[in-house]
Amino acid sequence: MRSRLALLAASCAAFMMAAPPAFAQKSGGTLRMSHRDNPPSASIHEESTISVNQPFMAVFNNLVFFDPKQKVNSPDHIVPELAESWSYNADNTQLTFKLRQGVKWHDGKPFTSADVKCTWDSLAGHAPEDKSIIRKNPRKLWYANLKEVKTNGDFEVTFVLGRPQPSFLTMLAGGYSPVYACHVPDRVMRSKPIGTGPFKMVDFKRNESIKLVKNPDYWNKGKPYLDAIEWKIVPNRSTRLLGFQSGEFDMTFDSDVTFPLLKDVKASKPDAVCEARPTNVSSNLLVNRDKEPFNNPDIRKAMVLALDLPAFNEILFQGHALYGAAMLPPPDGFWGMPKDMLPTLLGYSPDRKKSLAEAQELMKKAGYGPDKPLKIKVATRNIAIYRDPAVILIDQLKQIYIEGELDPIDTTVWYAKVQRGDYQVGMNLTGVGIDDPDVNFYENYFSTSDRNYSRYKNPEVDKLIDAQSAEQDREKRKKMVWQIEKILADDVARPIMNYNVGNTCWDPKVKGILLQVNSIYNGWRFDEAWLDK
Amino acid sequence: MGSYLVRRFLLMVLTLFGMSILIFVMLRLVPGNIADILVDASGADPRDKARIARELGIDRPIAEQYVSWIGGLSRGDLGFAYVSERPAIEEIAPRIPISAKLAAMAVVISVVLGVPFGVISAVKQNSSLDYFLRVISLSGLSLPSFWLGLLVLMAAVHWFGTIPIFDSNSRGFWDEVGMLALPALTVGFRSSALIMRLTRSSMLEVLRQDYVRTARSKGASNASVNYDHALRNALLPVVTIIGIEAAFLVGGLIVTETVFNIPGVARFLVEAILWRDYPIVQNLVMLIAFVVVMVNFLVDMAYMALDPRIKFAD
Numbered sequence: 001m002r003s004r005l006a007l008l009a010a011s012c013a014a015f016m017m018a019a020p021p022a023f024a025q026k027s028g029g030t031l032r033m034s035h036r037d038n039p040p041s042a043s044i045h046e047e048s049t050i051s052v053n054q055p056f057m058a059v060f061n062n063l064v065f066f067d068p069k070q071k072v073n074s075p076d077h078i079v080p081e082l083a084e085s086w087s088y089n090a091d092n093t094q095l096t097f098k099l100r101q102g103v104k105w106h107d108g109k110p111f112t113s114a115d116v117k118c119t120w121d122s123l124a125g126h127a128p129e130d131k132s133i134i135r136k137n138p139r140k141l142w143y144a145n146l147k148e149v150k151t152n153g154d155f156e157v158t159f160v161l162g163r164p165q166p167s168f169l170t171m172l173a174g175g176y177s178p179v180y181a182c183h184v185p186d187r188v189m190r191s192k193p194i195g196t197g198p199f200k201m202v203d204f205k206r207n208e209s210i211k212l213v214k215n216p217d218y219w220n221k222g223k224p225y226l227d228a229i230e231w232k233i234v235p236n237r238s239t240r241l242l243g244f245q246s247g248e249f250d251m252t253f254d255s256d257v258t259f260p261l262l263k264d265v266k267a268s269k270p271d272a273v274c275e276a277r278p279t280n281v282s283s284n285l286l287v288n289r290d291k292e293p294f295n296n297p298d299i300r301k302a303m304v305l306a307l308d309l310p311a312f313n314e315i316l317f318q319g320h321a322l323y324g325a326a327m328l329p330p331p332d333g334f335w336g337m338p339k340d341m342l343p344t345l346l347g348y349s350p351d352r353k354k355s356l357a358e359a360q361e362l363m364k365k366a367g368y369g370p371d372k373p374l375k376i377k378v379a380t381r382n383i384a385i386y387r388d389p390a391v392i393l394i395d396q397l398k399q400i401y402i403e404g405e406l407d408p409i410d411t412t413v414w415y416a417k418v419q420r421g422d423y424q425v426g427m428n429l430t431g432v433g434i435d436d437p438d439v440n441f442y443e444n445y446f447s448t449s450d451r452n453y454s455r456y457k458n459p460e461v462d463k464l465i466d467a468q469s470a471e472q473d474r475e476k477r478k479k480m481v482w483q484i485e486k487i488l489a490d491d492v493a494r495p496i497m498n499y500n501v502g503n504t505c506w507d508p509k510v511k512g513i514l515l516q517v518n519s520i521y522n523g524w525r526f527d528e529a530w531l532d533k
Numbered sequence: 534m535g536s537y538l539v540r541r542f543l544l545m546v547l548t549l550f551g552m553s554i555l556i557f558v559m560l561r562l563v564p565g566n567i568a569d570i571l572v573d574a575s576g577a578d579p580r581d582k583a584r585i586a587r588e589l590g591i592d593r594p595i596a597e598q599y600v601s602w603i604g605g606l607s608r609g610d611l612g613f614a615y616v617s618e619r620p621a622i623e624e625i626a627p628r629i630p631i632s633a634k635l636a637a638m639a640v641v642i643s644v645v646l647g648v649p650f651g652v653i654s655a656v657k658q659n660s661s662l663d664y665f666l667r668v669i670s671l672s673g674l675s676l677p678s679f680w681l682g683l684l685v686l687m688a689a690v691h692w693f694g695t696i697p698i699f700d701s702n703s704r705g706f707w708d709e710v711g712m713l714a715l716p717a718l719t720v721g722f723r724s725s726a727l728i729m730r731l732t733r734s735s736m737l738e739v740l741r742q743d744y745v746r747t748a749r750s751k752g753a754s755n756a757s758v759n760y761d762h763a764l765r766n767a768l769l770p771v772v773t774i775i776g777i778e779a780a781f782l783v784g785g786l787i788v789t790e791t792v793f794n795i796p797g798v799a800r801f802l803v804e805a806i807l808w809r810d811y812p813i814v815q816n817l818v819m820l821i822a823f824v825v826v827m828v829n830f831l832v833d834m835a836y837m838a839l840d841p842r843i844k845f846a847d
Contacts, residue, residue, distance in 0.1 A: 136577035187618050206617055208796040232698055234794045238683050246690045248698045413565045415573035
């Protein structure tokens with residue numbers, strides 16, 4: 001008996017030593033957050049902004065999820081959520097999930113495979129209009145390869161793909177892929193969504209606040225630790241940060257603290273925990289190759305050669321931004337080409353003088369010079385983060401005899417305008433929801449995409465995009481991705497100035513927050529967060 | 534008097550009718566509508582636009598939309614907000630008291646500060662106190678409200694370690710006063726500067742009138758001359774300005790509401806315009822127009838009380 005007790009005591013001691021954090025979390029308390037603007041709706045599937053993902057992801061679950069304990073979203077870091085396991089068939093065209101049993105929606109109804117089917121039938125555009133659970137569908141392109149969703153009983157579901165697509169599972173793991181409840185109308189999902197997630201929606205007061213409370217019936221027993229999360233919508237950044245400094249908020253909105261502001265925050269709240277991380281949002285140049293004289297490849301090439309990327313970085317990010325090609329560069333990015341390859345791309349040469357001289361020659365060859373400048377309009381969205389790089393761009397283009405005039409476009413018409421190709425040159429910001437080539441390439445560079453704003457059409461690149469998408473060998477796929485990145489850079493498809501880096505700060509009592517470094521859209525379940533007070 | 538009131542009422546109705554047409558047409562002349570914004574901003578399929586436009590009824594002829602709106606208004610139905618998809622009245626109604634309370638507090642502050650200091654400044658013309666008050670009033674007019682608001686917030690953080698974050702679930706009267714005090718002070722400071730300068734110049738003009746000189750020669754005290762004889766007459770233009778300010782404060786506090794994070798009418802209106810949320814914009818603008826028209830009417834009535842010589846002829 002004594003030896004059994006000793007064994008039990010030793011086991012307990014060993015367990016406690018092996019897993020001390022499990023005992024560290026404290027339950028209870030309300031996490032008070034500031035929000036930068038009024039989310040357009042609460043329906044993640046209908047929106048494309050962090051303003052929706054950050055507050056509302058905690059209401060939902062996915063089938064699978066990027067491991068919240070890992071900094072990098074990658075195919076190796078995918079963990080189960082509403083699916084307990086998954087497997088592919090022999091030719092990798094059928095992905096089958098065994099679903100978790102006993103999970104309930106926040107209104108008490110049971111979660112079944114029918115919910116998964118109707119969610120992805122709607123997303124892939126297979127559901128009839130009156131059966132669709134979404135009103136608009138920004139990510140239809142993601143599911144172009146999804147042919148059918150089949151259920152086998154209440155707890156098994158199979159995604160039938162047109163061809164093998166290893167990124168499919170990755171796309172299901174992102175913040176933009178929650179499972180919706182079939183029985184809840186789309187209008188309700190936009191204002192007071194029902195999910196299976198760790199927090200239930202209590203209230204969404206537009207222009208004022210969002211309140212979530214702990215889901216006591218959460219399938220992941222013991223979680224979440226917080227009793228509630230309260231968001232206050234504060235559109236003015238100065239007021240938001242003053243609120244954080246004065247202790248009204250426990251945490252800032254994601255990447256809300258710019259590098260110049262970081263000094264103020266640290267000065268007035270020295271104990272604040274602040275972390276800088278890449279947002280996977282790039283500043284990029286749009287050149288409309290359908291419009292004269294930009295149909296001349298020499299002019300496009302000259303524009304890229306004239307770009308002084310370090311100047312953008314120093315002025316806008318105090319040198320903290322990252323340089324990369326079409327994909328976020330490593331080590332933060334999973335797929336981007338290695339740093340030592342970058343100088344081989346057009347526009348990335350360290351010899352600025354030589355690049356500039358070459359650019360000037362190209363412009364002269366095209367018929368422009370100091371006495372005959374090319375006059376253009378540089379269109380951009382009329383908000384500071386777009387306008388600021390546009391102004392720098394205009395200044396840099398002067399060196400190659402291009403006289404740019406800023407054309408600030410109201411947000412409400414900006415996307416429609418660039419989509420129509422109603423611009424000459426534009427300054428744009430592009431956020432990538434999931435650090436995966438399929439998500440980025442099909443959306444921004446594929447010939448038939450509506451969001452291929454620079455109207456870049458290259459059948460060779462389209463073929464390569466399809467080929468890398470079907471490639472199972474990850475190393476081979478990476479090499480194909482780098483090849484595509486090189487072609488895109490050399491073809492001036494959408495030159496990347498830099499990848500933005502932003503700071504997020506929180507009070508030291510807030511624990512269990514881990515910011516992922518290759519996407520801002522995926523790590524906001526808040527079921528690991530707790531307050532040490 | 535009776536027929537004046539009837540004429541005045543009819544004029545008010547006509548003004549509001551004109552406003553309704555103006556805002557309805559202008560709103561639709563602005564490029565883009567809610568369907569464009571919803572679809573474009575999220576990068577959704579452009580083909581979704583037509584369906585959303587049909588669902589919301591914005592694909593109907595403008596005249597039909599106008600008749601439908603006015604018909605609804607006459608029945609007390611303001612329609613559905615496009616963005617929140619809730620009845621517009623449920624979106625608008627909670628914001629009116631917030632802006633009204635803020636405006637009322639700001640008007641009280643501006644009158645309490647502006648009128649007495651304006652009188653003192655006029656009575657003590659060219660004294661050091663007059664110069665001091667004039668500098669203060671000039672600063673009130675020239676400091677941009679966003680800058681002053683932020684300064685006030687920074688001071689609150691520095692001295693009190695906190696800032697007032699608006700919470701609609703306030704715990705009573707004093708809680709609300711505490712939340713709105715700083716923004717009301719910021720707005721009231723600017724308005725009081727205007728009122729003070731107007732009171733001063735109006736008082737100076739009246740103090741030079743013959744009847745004031747007569748009152749002094751008859752041996753009336755300074756206080757009696759200044760307050761009983763001069764101030765009442767000097768207040769006529771001041772009341773007009775107070776009325777205009779009060780009407781402006783109900784719907785024009787966009788900067789203050791943004792800096793102090795108050796979910797009032799002005800911030801909501803600007804956001805609704807950006808989203809082309811027609812039912813919200815139309816109804817809010819009509820509400821603001823109604824307030825302006827009513828305040829003007831009340832100011833006219835106040836003239837009669839202040840100056841018995843004024844009669845509104847039938």
